[in-house]
């Protein structure tokens with residue numbers, strides 16, 4: 001159901017779950033992509049005269065307030081993006097929030113304080129989440145689920161509230177699911193997936209599933225060293241998940257059987273230490289010195305990856321190719337971003353998945369419009385591609401219990 005199916009929303013209290021989990025440097029938002037992506041749903045509800053109550057999380061506080069995880073700076077930025085004031089409640093379901101909801105006029109927007117300041121938000125069992133979910137639901141008439149980045153979480157504001165209130169899918173969640181469905185259901189080929197980031201253990205599920213759908217798998221980032229080790233290469237002091245080497249060996253064998261091309265770097269930027277001013281050199285992938293760590297894919301690999309992406313019709317990318325936050329190790333990520341931009345211009349569908357990857361391409365100077373779609377979901381988009389059932393989506397298909 002879309003918000004249009006909820007009837008006339010004028011004067012109704014609409015609880016919207018958004019994903020406003022943005023990176024902060026102190027109280028400065030360093031990438032507001034998720035706020036900009038969430039704004040259209042909130043603006044549309046406000047224009048319809050709804051009393052909009054936005055709820056969201058920031059970081060991973062442990063069920064109690066912590067000043068550094070306050071959503072206050074996000075309320076300010078959301079107001080700037082919407083071009084209208086956004087009220088902020090200093091608690092989530094407490095007296096401040098109750099009073100702020102009661103004070104809302106038609107069309108007003110309120111942001112509640114971090115949901116995860118309440119242990120009930122992330123409780124493991126339905127019982128542990130029930131009281132908090134009930135308190136959230138009691139403040140609203142209807143619920144709109146628009147936090148795509150959290151649909152893989154079975155949490156009170158994502159899952160339980162949808163079972164307590166008449167609910168609808170927000171525009172952002174609908175768009176994200178639409179794009180990801182195009183990747184899983186009969187993608188235009190060749191279909192390539194570029195995976196990077198630190199840990200292969202976070203990506204094992206998705207790799208397993210992609211061996212059945214993708215034509216090419218390009219691997220970079222910290223996780224590549226577990227692949228190189230699986231091929232019998234020495235990786236020096238590079239990040240290595242030794243306990244995953246056998247699993248990766250199995251994947252390499254499966255890829256060969258299924259005819260999936262695995263593209264690995266041919267050269268590596270190897271440094272003395274994890275630091276921007278550490279001495280570093282480009283070395284062949286089979287010549288990583290024992291006392292050095294790989295912090296980026298090398299220039300030859302950047303060219304190879306670009307070449308393997310150039311004729312693709314569908315590309316999904318998650319995870320940086322190196323420690324891009326440090327200038328000497330950003331070139332690999334930049335090369336892949338540029339390759340995606342180039343192939344987008346040929347009409348291919350390109351999707352950048354994940355808050356970190358999205359922030360990386362913006363930090364490197366690319367615009368959102370350079371790519372087909374920048375997903376707001378990291379874990380959520382990977383779990384979707386893994387073929388997992390996402391509780392925050394399945395609950396929206398249930399009939400209203402309320």
Ligand code: 3PG
Nearest residue numbers: 019021149150355378379
């Ligand atoms: C994200 O950053 O991927 C989402 O906001 C979900 O956050 P979480 O991994 O802390 O649940």
